[in-house]
Amino acid sequence: MSKREDIMIATLDLIDEEGLQSVTFSKILKKANVGSGTIFNYFSSKEELVNEVYKEARVHMGHCLLAGYNSELSLYERFKCLQLNRLQFGIAFPKEFLFIDSYSYSPYISPEIRNLDDAGSTLEVLNVIIEGQKHGIIKEMDSHLCHQLIHGIISSILKGYFVRKYPLSDLQVQQTLEASWKAILV
Amino acid sequence: MSKREDIMIATLDLIDEEGLQSVTFSKILKKANVGSGTIFNYFSSKEELVNEVYKEARVHMGHCLLAGYNSELSLYERFKCLQLNRLQFGIAFPKEFLFIDSYSYSPYISPEIRNLDDAGSTLEVLNVIIEGQKHGIIKEMDSHLCHQLIHGIISSILKGYFVRKYPLSDLQVQQTLEASWKAILV
Amino acid sequence: MSKREDIMIATLDLIDEEGLQSVTFSKILKKANVGSGTIFNYFSSKEELVNEVYKEARVHMGHCLLAGYNSELSLYERFKCLQLNRLQFGIAFPKEFLFIDSYSYSPYISPEIRNLDDAGSTLEVLNVIIEGQKHGIIKEMDSHLCHQLIHGIISSILKGYFVRKYPLSDLQVQQTLEASWKAILV
Amino acid sequence: MSKREDIMIATLDLIDEEGLQSVTFSKILKKANVGSGTIFNYFSSKEELVNEVYKEARVHMGHCLLAGYNSELSLYERFKCLQLNRLQFGIAFPKEFLFIDSYSYSPYISPEIRNLDDAGSTLEVLNVIIEGQKHGIIKEMDSHLCHQLIHGIISSILKGYFVRKYPLSDLQVQQTLEASWKAILV
DNA sequence: CATGAATGAGTCTTCATTCAT
DNA sequence: GATGAATGAAGACTCATTCAT
Incomplete structure (x- = not known):
């Protein structure tokens, strides 16, 4: 594993453990087991390092969201696939998910980093919404608001799960997906 | 206006503008137009200052959440009142809302400040959920998961609004309330 | 009791309890029960306050050292009187003694404050020494060195007593006085 | 010379010149000619730095006090050796001596540093006292009081010398040693 | 006289960053 | 590339001192 990766992994771990505000270089160096100068061979500043970690997490999530996605499927199937992928990404990679969230x-x-390319997954969700609205299945509303709605449901459910408010097995997962679907039907 | 208030307002503004992590005393002092020693006549440390700002925001929100709430109303009316109040609090006081969130x-x-009395609003939401489930209106699920869900929708919609993804006038507000209601129906 | 005295007493107490280095105005003010401005009506600065306390202690000790002193007495009697007075001053006023020491x-x-007038007691001790040397009773040596010797004996005995290394009743007092006398005999 | 040593020397000098209470980092940094962060690569806090300087002084003194000591010598010779060593240490290293004193x-x-091993010199002094008392040479008294007494004489004489009350050449040194010896004889 | 809110120079300390090795 | 000793700007916080009341 390269030093660069060591540093990024240590950074994400520390963000998860202590919060971004208390992550310092010396903690990163100790955890990544590199010398203090090494970091500057890869990242010109702390801000750049954090942004790199953020970008990588976003790209990772972007790929996961489209896993197994098939534009030939029915609208509902595509919706469920996207939502399930988001939920499963959160369950599998809680550090990335929470950092992004x-x-x-x-x-x-x-803002420019916030709006970076996420491998097209956001676009795909918006497509589904707009198509659903054209077909009279999904309620007419600002598509970004709608996207935010279904995203927010997944996100809030995951956060409750992370602090162990409740389990999140198949049953709850299905309930969540259905809830998010029904929330935006006409 | 008292120096104490000046300091608290400057602090909340800075938290909103730059994030808690980058709020420094020197920034607060400049913004509040007070000498560096003055802060310590009112707050024994930076942590106490931030907690005091947090407490005030929570108390403020606590009052707003139950505004006009009437337990004699129908289940749906009560639900809408609680959700609307939260949404409107976020719109009217974005700094307070985001800080708390x-x-x-x-x-x-x-922790002891985090668990502040919120004037019973959380309890009231749970009551509505449980009552709705008893009457077969709201889907059976962990009540905390349900609470997390409807709260998360409001929170997510507000955040999108704050970064200007979409407007949030009466129409969008109504759509959001309905979506959150439909999300939890049987 | 005047505010001025209140302040000086509080200062000496605090010096005794915590050491000069950790005496702050706010501690003095609290202990003396005066407002923060009041101190500056009496002392132009902290250094002046401490020096006043020091001077007062020195004057106080100066008076005590000559209590009951009678220049008509024998050399030995005069010596013992001066030494006993010093010892008793230390026992009666440990705070003053330790501060001075x-x-x-x-x-x-x-240096100018260190060498201030102590009501003539130093002079009197030097007189006794020089007279004793003239009579061939006390060993020939620099009179200041001799003075420092007998002072040092009292001082060291008192410091041991203060930290409760041993009791200091009549027997030990007599031993100490005799030791200091014998130390400088021819 | 290492930075660490530079810092410790500057610290001891400043303690001597202005007293422990008014030693500040900025003064140390200027005197030692190092950057402000450098100190913390060697000492985790100001307290640790001061304690380290203290420890070094104590170890240094510990070695000096027993220089040339030979337990085969006569009681008087041993006494004189110990006393002379202490006096000479004070003359040669006034900063260390005053700091410790x-x-x-x-x-x-x-406290744990205060009670440092002094290489047995205190024990050796007590041994001499007790042996002297057994042989009827030294007056019967609490051995700690006796130790305090002869130590205090040296200390007092040195302090007078440091403020230039008198010279301290061989003659005065001999007089001081004799006085401290006679002070405790029967 | 007495007060205490307000002040800011100065303290210790942290930490991202540089640079010689 | 990799290192870590050295750095100094900046941070939180203290405290003697001022001044309007």
Whole structure:
């Protein structure tokens, strides 16, 4: 594993453990087991390092969201696939998910990075919404608002799960997906 | 206006503009137009200051959430009232809302303050959920998961609005309330 | 009791309890029960306050050292009187004694204050020494060195007593006085 | 010379010049000619730095006190050796001596460091006293009081010398040793 | 005289960053 | 590339001192 990766993994771990605000270089160096100068061979500043970690997490999530996605499927199947993928990404990669969720809307992440390419998954969700509205299945509303709605449901369910408010087995997963679907039907 | 208030307002503004992590005393002092020693006549430490700002925001929100709430109303009316109040609080006081939403679980906020009395609004939401489930209107699921769900929808919609993804006038507000209601129906 | 006295007493107490280095105005104010501005009606600065306390202690000790002193008595009687008075002053006023002892040779006390008039007691001790040397009773040596010798004996005995290394009743007092006398005999 | 040593030397010098209480980092940094962060690569805090300087001084003194000591010598010779060593240490290393003498009981010096092994010199002095008392040479008194007494004489004489009350050449040194010996004879 | 809110220079300390090896 | 000693700007916080009341 390269030093660069060591550093990024240590950074994400520390963000998860202690929060972005208390992550310092010396903690990263100790955890990644590299010298203090090494970091600057890969990242020109702390901000760049954090943004790289953020970008990588976003790209990772972007890929996961489209796993097994097939545009030939029915509207409902496609919707469920996208929503399930999001939920499963959160379950499988809680550190990435929480980092993205917590800092995407914080002043720490600059707007241009917030809006970066996520491998087309956002576009795909918007497509499904707009198509659903054309077919009179999904309620007419701002498509971004609608996207935010179904995203917010997944996100809130995951956060409750992470703090162990409740289990999240198949039953709950199905309930969540259905809830998010019904929420936006006409 | 008292110096104490000046300081608290400047602090909340800065948290909103730059995030809790990058709020420094020197920024607060400049914004509040007070000398560096003055803060310590009112707050024994930075942590106490931030917690005090947090407490005030929570108390403020607590009052707003139950505004006009009437337990004699129909289940749906009560649900809408609670959800609308939360949404409107977020729209009217975005700084308070985001601060509470982002930092309630940060290590900076002491647990005893985090668990502040919210004037019973959380309890009231749970009551509505349980009552709705008894009457066969709301789907059977862990009541905390359900609460998390409807709260998360509001929170997510507000965050999208704050970064100007879409407008949030009466129409969108009604759509959001309905979506959150439909999400949990049987 | 005047505010001025309140302040000086509080200061000496605090020096005794915590050491000069950790005495702050706010502690003095609290202990003396005066407002923070009041101190500056009496002392132009902290250094002046401490020096006043030091001077007062020195004057106080100066008076005590000559209590019951009678220049008509025999050399030995006069010597014993001066030494006993010093010992008893230390026992009766440990705070004053320790403050003087600790800070007289520290850089904190300026030389001119260190050498202030002590009501003639130093002079009297030197007189006894010189007279004793003339009569061939006391060994020939620098009179200041001799003075420092007998002072040092009292001082060291008292410091051991203060930290409860041993009791200091009549027997030990007599032993100490005799030891200091014999130390300088021819 | 290493930075660490530079810092420790500058610290001891400043303690001597201005007293422990007014030693600040900025003064140390200027005197040692190092950057402000450098200190913390070697000492985790100011207290640790001061304690380290204290420890080094104590170890240094411990070696000097027993220089040339030979337990086969006569009681008087052994006594004189110990006393002379202490006096000469004070003359040769006034900064170390005064620092130890003034601050051993200050709250700044941690107790475990205060009770450092002094290489057995204290024990050796007590041995001489007790042996002298057994042989009827030294007066019967609490051995700690006796130790305090002869130590205090040296300390007092040195302090007078440091403020230039008198010279301290061989003659005065011999007189001091004799006085301290006679002070405790039967 | 007495007060205490307000002040800001100065303290210790942290931490991202540089640079010689 | 990799290292870590050295750095100094910036941070939280203290405290003697001022001044309007």
